[in-house]
Amino acid sequence: xxxxxxxxxxxxxxxxxxxxxxxNAPIGPMTWFRVGGPAEVLFRPADTExxxxxxxxxxxxxxxTVLGVGSNxxxxxxxxxxxxxxxxRGFTGITVDGTEVxxxxxxxxxxxxxxxxxxxxxxxxxxxGIPGTIGGAFPTNAGAYxxxxxxxxxxxxxxxxxxxxxxxxAAELGLSYRHSSAxxxxxxxxxxxxxxxxxxxxxxxxxxxxxxxxVESQPRSxxxxxxxxxxxxxxxxxxIDRAGCRGLTLGGAQVSEKHTNFLINTGEATASDIEALGxxxxxxxxxxxxxxxxWEIRRLGEKA
Numbered sequence: 001x002x003x004x005x006x007x008x009x010x011x012x013x014x015x016x017x018x019x020x021x022x023x024n025a026p027i028g029p030m031t032w033f034r035v036g037g038p039a040e041v042l043f044r045p046a047d048t049e050x051x052x053x054x055x056x057x058x059x060x061x062x063x064x065t066v067l068g069v070g071s072n073x074x075x076x077x078x079x080x081x082x083x084x085x086x087x088x089r090g091f092t093g094i095t096v097d098g099t100e101v102x103x104x105x106x107x108x109x110x111x112x113x114x115x116x117x118x119x120x121x122x123x124x125x126x127x128x129g130i131p132g133t134i135g136g137a138f139p140t141n142a143g144a145y146x147x148x149x150x151x152x153x154x155x156x157x158x159x160x161x162x163x164x165x166x167x168x169x170a171a172e173l174g175l176s177y178r179h180s181s182a183x184x185x186x187x188x189x190x191x192x193x194x195x196x197x198x199x200x201x202x203x204x205x206x207x208x209x210x211x212x213x214x215v216e217s218q219p220r221s222x223x224x225x226x227x228x229x230x231x232x233x234x235x236x237x238x239x240i241d242r243a244g245c246r247g248l249t250l251g252g253a254q255v256s257e258k259h260t261n262f263l264i265n266t267g268e269a270t271a272s273d274i275e276a277l278g279x280x281x282x283x284x285x286x287x288x289x290x291x292x293x294x295w296e297i298r299r300l301g302e303k304a
């Protein structure tokens with residue numbers, strides 16, 4: 001009896017691109033936690049047209065995951081099946097159009113805030129306190145220091161799984177606290193942001209204040225940023241502290257002593273350590289306060 005034919009590697013099933021395709025690509029080191037397994041295939045599109053044509057020709061059974069700078073992300077130890085798309089070169093441009101700033105999805109939030117500052121445009125200072133990219137702000141309506149994406153978003157460009165490029169308004173996305181109603185298969189490629197003319201010195205001062213506040217209150221270790229969303233009427237870090245979790249460890253993972261809503265990799269943690277510690281924190285908070293914490297960090301991939 002003949003053995004069944006072996007399925008071809010995923011890379012051989014993918015359409016031709018102008019960007020870069022790599023099989024079994026390490027992506028854990030690209031995240032701030034510095035843990036996790038590889039991507040079955042990593043795709044770095046050259047531009048929006050390259051991305052759209054790739055998605056249009058991609059076999060329907062191949063899963064797609066989008067990766068930014070990996071600041072609020074935990075990749076599980078078994079890695080991510082299918083294609084991981086990373087929007088880098090070709091998606092990092094930032095331009096100013098009157099009082100609006102147009103930023104590619106791969107543009108770091110800090111760079112967008114600094115560009116607005118350099119043009120004496122106010123309203124985007126809060127972005128300097130979000131450790132990610134503009135594209136990564138859409139799934140959770142990212143916010144910090146008194147501002148949220150929904151407060152400044154005019155419109156966005158997105159590509160859906162069928163390769164259709166569309167422009168949508170902020171109202172169409174249904175943005176609310178740590179939530180977006182946009183379809184899960186949309187990949188955002190750029191955003192147009194609203195600002196107001198302001199005093200450059202005052203804008204610079206506010207960005208410096210935000211940076212100082214982050215240095216003062218947040219750990220600078222291998223962390224994924226804010227771990228849990230604030231439940232209505234509560235602050236996650238206070239609930240975690242009250243549950244006795246400050247400094248709690250599991251394997252190489254630890255609840256930060258400096259800010260209890262941050263989990264850190266002390267150097268030898270696995271993704272399983274970090275996720276399990278997070279679940280233990282959730283269990284203790286529920287037990288002590290009756291509040292169920294919801295993960296803000298995205299957890300992706302397969303367990304080892």
